Amino acid sequence: MKTKMNKQIQTIAKDNDGGSIFKFILSELKPKGKLLTPFNLIAFPVIILGIVLIVIRFVSGLGSVTNLTQDTPWGLWIGFDVVTGVAFAGGAYVLTFIVYILKVEKYHSIVRVTVLNGFLAYLFYAGALLLDLGRPWNVINPIIGNNFGTSSVLFLVAWHFLLYMIAELIEFSPAIAEWLGARRARKILSGLTIGAVIFGITLSTLHQSGLGALYLMAKDKIHPLWYSEFIPIMFLVSSVFAGLSMVIFEGSISHKVFFNQISEKNHKAQNGILQGLAKICAGAMFAYFFLQLLVLIHGKNWDLLNTKMGYWFLLEMLGFVLLPMFLFLYSYRHRNIFMIRLAAIMTMIGVILNRLNLTVIGFKWDAASHYYPSWMEIVVTLTVIFTEILIFKWIINRMPVLRESPSWVEDEKI
Secondary structure, eight states: OHHHHHHHHHHHHHSOSHHHHHHHHHHHTSOOSOSOOHHHHHHHHHHHHHHHHHHHHHHHOGGGTOOOOSSOOOOHIIIIIIIIHHHHTTHHHHHHIIIIISOOGGGGGGHHHHHHHHHHHHHHHHHHHHHHOSSGGGGGHHHHTSSOOTTOHHHHHHHHHHHHHHHHHHHHHHHHHHHHTOHHHHHHHHHHHHHHHHHHHHHHHHHHHHHHHTTGGGTTTBOTTTOOTTHHHHHHHHHHHHHHHHHHHHHHHHHHHTGGGSOHHHHHHHHHHHHHHHHHHHHHHHHHHHHHHHHHHHHTOGGGGGSHHHHHHHIIIIIIIIHHHHHHHHHHHHTOHHHHHHHHHHHHHHHHHHHHIIIIISBTTTSSSOOOOOHHHHHHHHHHHHHHHHHHHHHHTTSSSSSOOOHHHHHHHO
């Protein structure tokens, strides 16, 4: 398969007119590999049902498929698809900073797949945001200058999302150029990478905290154990270990599913990469736990710990922050790869709990009637996730993301 792909790329490189590229793309749209896999058998029915529900949502309105109301306009699609999903996409800005700014080449082999994962996450979660807007056509207002407030946090988040997706697309674009055999375009796009990285890192630090700033205005609605004026900082710090835990989780799966695309050198380097990421996660989680402890002391909410919500808060902090932090440290010192992956999964669960506690579970927790997502909201969320995974697989199987770049790239460097 690899030899055939190289021949196709060489053909495109020699004949670089639009017609040949168009034919090449059409040929690449054909399915590769087995269609009747366990994942596909689960994903395809869910996606089909999800598409039907999305059509119903846009035809009949939000109330036809969700449990959202005028009093609770934000639910699962914001709390999980957007707020949680963006945290998991944080690995892209962290790794590009480490590789391109700090020049730590150890992690260079996983930069492309991490950037791809981040780009797809933002693309799909921005799409999921459209589902939650009562008037989705107004999403372009911040872009065209129509009835928006420049002092609004949502205005800033909207622009940050748009610009960051463009920055990540530029960062990933050399892989697209290599796939198409576009040598001149690849050279130009590679020259833009460092600028896009710096711009993307700046935007990431702003919108990761910006998402948290959205909830600063809801002081009377969020449980005191989760509300503080430091929510933006907490969102930013937690995005570091959330994103890197996703990198560990996704990388571990990719190394099994796409084993034949990864060079022997990168296979051998995988354990060292995971150990380094575990160390960074442990440091970020310590900072996060310490900040949460300071906020708890400053807020004087000790009495709330001896309540049902207090026990839930302790489960989040002790079971899914402090415990995985120690697991990361232990596994780093003892080079226990299984423990690193276990700690990453626990950390991801903890991040999901934290974001949902803030946006759904602890939001208007004392109301007479509480919001619960409908089964249709859950199906649509799974549709977004499964579709993203399928497109991720499609790109990995065709573009030089995990495998080495074409030989002509190395020849041009020489």
